[in-house]
Amino acid sequence: MAVGDVTMPHMHVVQGVKIGSAEAYVRYPNRRDLVIFEFAQGTTVAGVFTQSAFAAAPVLISKKHLAENTPRYLVINTGNANAATGVIGYQNAEATCTKLAELTGVQVNQILPFSTGVIGEQLPLERLTQGLQPALDTLNENAWSDAASGIMTTDTTPKGASEQFELDGITYTMTGISKGAGMIRPNMATMLSFVATDAPISQEMTQALLQTTVTHSFNRITIDGDTSTNDSCIFVATGLAGGTQIQSQSDARYQKVLDVLAGIMNRLAQLIVRDGEGATKFITVHVEGGENTQECCDVAYSVAESPLIKTALFASDPNWGRIVMAIGKAGVPNLDASKVQVWLGDVQICLDGGANPDYTEEAGAAVMAEKEINIRIDLGRGTAKDTVYTCDLSYDYVKINADYRS
Amino acid sequence: MAVGDVTMPHMHVVQGVKIGSAEAYVRYPNRRDLVIFEFAQGTTVAGVFTQSAFAAAPVLISKKHLAENTPRYLVINTGNANAATGVIGYQNAEATCTKLAELTGVQVNQILPFSTGVIGEQLPLERLTQGLQPALDTLNENAWSDAASGIMTTDTTPKGASEQFELDGITYTMTGISKGAGMIRPNMATMLSFVATDAPISQEMTQALLQTTVTHSFNRITIDGDTSTNDSCIFVATGLAGGTQIQSQSDARYQKVLDVLAGIMNRLAQLIVRDGEGATKFITVHVEGGENTQECCDVAYSVAESPLIKTALFASDPNWGRIVMAIGKAGVPNLDASKVQVWLGDVQICLDGGANPDYTEEAGAAVMAEKEINIRIDLGRGTAKDTVYTCDLSYDYVKINADYRS
Structure with missing residues (x-):
């Protein structure tokens, strides 16, 4: 069960973004496992992707298409990651884009593919492409909640965030979804996130906003220290709510959009941790007093990824010697x-x-009994600081990742 | 239960090494938790220690004493690590040495202290020092097995290795013990190991032998990636079996001693992994085809420490996508x-x-069903190679570390 309040908020419509979904039987029958996003012409699109050397075929193609053209569609499947699938996997991801391009009349490189699920098996290409038209047939603006459910693997809950904000008298909307830490089969917890706004933002500023906010959100969470081959985060701005385009960071509206996006990204990232595999606690590790950000992060991750600390957190055992151990080994x-x-x-x-x-011991035990625990470390050598979010390590983590065949 | 054959061999006596032990009630009653080693005059002693920034008080003092003088005694307690204990902890470790020096008539800096157990609590100094004379009273050459039991913490089995070998017609003995079994990662880990030989070896060569052999033994094992504050490995040579002293690596006997020591160190290191907390499988991760040793180790550790791979190994699931994931994230x-x-x-x-x-899948499942599993990775870019040893991640790992404060 997810930790804390993970309720889906009202998911406001974003003008210029339509979403469709279908049951394509990628891996399981009777499962909405194919999601398509359609963006209005003129939408700016930014993306960040896994740094794995084994980046999946759809990641390679999405990066390529994003560099070549302006995307109009995202096509997302669960049930199969199309990773470590070699030339055939790459061709299958391309074929999916080609088919969707034929059906929609856009260019092939205006489509970004995404996959999450089992690694090392080939996509069921025929079933997947047969699902494209049914998914297109359902395209509508008010389907963010369906999309949040449609991209889940074994996440126990759909994950969404949505805000409205005003810039120079115009009301804009920003809505996003994410998925994380749930295994559908022998795989890893791939992180996918898609966020859209109808504010008008240049391509360059869209990318800048995404890269700035991803640093302190999706790049500051850890469940088990393992990095997926498929992680992707996309931010799009349709501009359809009107106003002049934000083209530089000196535009006063840039900071406001940054704040809203940061809030949404933090929420979507933390929702992934709250629903981490087997998680029973939500842990914030804050490190301050460092000489630089890197060493603060090194210490924070050393604490956040220590199996000994994570099992102590699960047990509500204020075994703080293990925290000191993790600080000591952080290098x-x-x-x-x-x-x-x-x-x-x-x-x-x-x-x-x-x-x-x-x-x-009583004071420590009282803190450890909580569902949400803050660990704060002062290194006493500078002014840098940073924060990482994680969860505990429970029997269920082992169960989810070891017992799936039983 | 430990994996594979972890039987204690016949522990040959090493001339010039006596061992005593006592119940000092450091943490638990009725537990042989205090061990003393006594070395004959003229014994050369080498040590390697944890690289943790939170190195425990006894580690700091052992390093200092080793630099200042020739050790005659080791004093080892379990139940309390005397780490993160500040000035008082340092004074307590010094006081233990002072008391033992009084009782034995050697100088204070001829004593090396070692502790293992819970971090962040002060030593029960009075009980510990009261146990010194009873431990001294039991000193005898034939107590290696008692010592192996006396230094255990969460270990389920004592760990020993012993060999006899011949150099220029003289028979020498080398015998050693080690303990694990959590916080195990190179450099080094709540790992203690003591190895002795009665071969004649200069101080410089004793240190060279230790440093050479530790690299591919104790510095190539990992249980959970956590590094202890207390890791120490000591190698001593009493010289009492006779012969001229080995004073350089060009002495033909040096390579022979190196081979014997490497075998004993590998065995003692692997015993720690075989008895890793909750371990049900012994895993060898061999990486070849790298451009250099560092990247081979980076990949091997990324695989060996991935919770997703370790849970799959526990489940006997040939889940090779996770191995590819870990290679991809190794940097x-x-x-x-x-x-x-x-x-x-x-x-x-x-x-x-x-x-x-x-x-x-059948072929993969057959391999995964074994208790001892080899994972071999070829990076296809060079001739470097290296090997790391680890175990799986089971329910019992969580149980041991969540339900029990070691």
Whole structure:
């Protein structure tokens, strides 16, 4: 079960974005496993993708098409990641785009493909392409919730965020969905996210907004430290709500859009952690007092990905020695342990690198009993800071990832 | 339960090494938790220690004493790591050495202290020092098995290795013990190991032998990627079996001793993995075809530490997409996925970066059903290679670390 409030909000329509879906039997019957996004002409599209050396075929093609042309359609399947599928996998992803281009009358490189699911098996191309027309037949503006469900793998809940905001007297909408950490079969938790606004934003600023906000949202979450071959995040701006196009960061509206997008991206990213495989707790690891952002992140990830800390969090055991261990192994050059402070919630557990003499096991246990836990670390050597979000490691994580065939 | 044959061999006596132990009630009553080693005068001693920035007080003191003087005693406690214990912890470790020096008549800096157990709590100094004389009272040459039991924490089995070998007509003995079994990653991990020989070896060569052999043994194992604050490995040579001292690597006997030590260190290191917390399988990850050793290790550790791969190994699931994922995320610069080959045992699962068309699920499942599994990866870009040892991730790993504070 997901941790905390993961309710889908009212998903406001974004002018110029239509969504369709179908049951294509990619892997399982009676499952809405194919989703198509259609964008109005003139929509600007930005994307960021996995850095895996084994990036899936659809990732390679999406990056290529995005560089060549202005996308008009996204086509997304679950049930098969089309990763580690070689030349045939690449051809299958291209063939999907070609077929959708024929049906819609756009150019092949105006279509971006996305896949999530099993790795190392070929796409059922015929079933997939046969599902395209039925999906197109359902295109409509008010289908964001269907899309959120349609891209799930074994996520236990659909994930969405939606805001309306005003710029110079015009009301704009921004709506997005994501999926994460659920296995459908022997695979990894691929992260996919699609966010759209009807605000008018140049191509360059769309990409800038996405890259700025992804850093502190999707690039600051970890379930198990494993990186998917298929991770993709797309941000589009249709401009259909009117107004003049935002073309530079010095436009006062840029910061406002940035704030809204940051909020939506943070929410969508944190929803993935809240629904992490087997998660029973939502953990925020904040590191401050670093010499630079990199070392803050190194320490935060070392803590957030330590199996020993994650099992202690699951057990609500204030075993803070494990946090100190993770700080120590993070590789921060010349770290002076005697300047390190650590808090569990508001309770200081580690004072100047040693046990805080005022700390009591009861105070620590009270914090650890919560569903949402903040770990704060001060490295005592600078002003840099950063934050990473994670979840605990439970029996169910092992069960989900080990027992799927039983 | 440990994986495979972990039987203690006959532990040959090493002339000049005596071992005593006692119940000091460091954490639990009725537990032999204090071990003392005594070395004959003239013994050469080498050590390697954790690289954690939060290195425990006994590690700091052992390094200092080793640099200052020739050790005559090791004093080892379980139940408390004396790590993240600040000035008091440091004073407690010093006080333990001071007391033992008084009782034995050696100098304080001829004593090396070692601790393993819970982090962040102060040593029960009085109980510990009261146990010193009882431990000294039991000193005898034939107590290696007792020592192996006495240094255990969550280990389920004592770990030992012992060999006899001949150099220029003289028979020498080499015997050692180790403990694990969580927080295991190179450099080094809550890993303690003590190895002794009665061969005559200079101080410089003793250190050279230790550093050479630790690289491919204790620095190539991982249970959970976590690195302890207390890792220490000590190698001593008493010289009491006679012969002239080995003083350089060009001495023909050096290579022979190196081979014996490498065998003992590999065995002691692999025993730790075989007894990894919750381990049900012993996994060898071999990476070849790299441009350099570092990238081979990066890929091997990425595979060996992936929770998704480790849960699949636990489930005997030939889930090779996860292996490809872990190769992809290892950060090898400009890795060409289409040149990557992967084998499970003798079964090639990944051919030129994609699914091997000849692969069958049955063949993969047969390999995965074994207790000892080899994963071999060829990066197809060079001649470097390296090997890392690990275990699977089971329910019991979570149970041990969630339900029990080690």
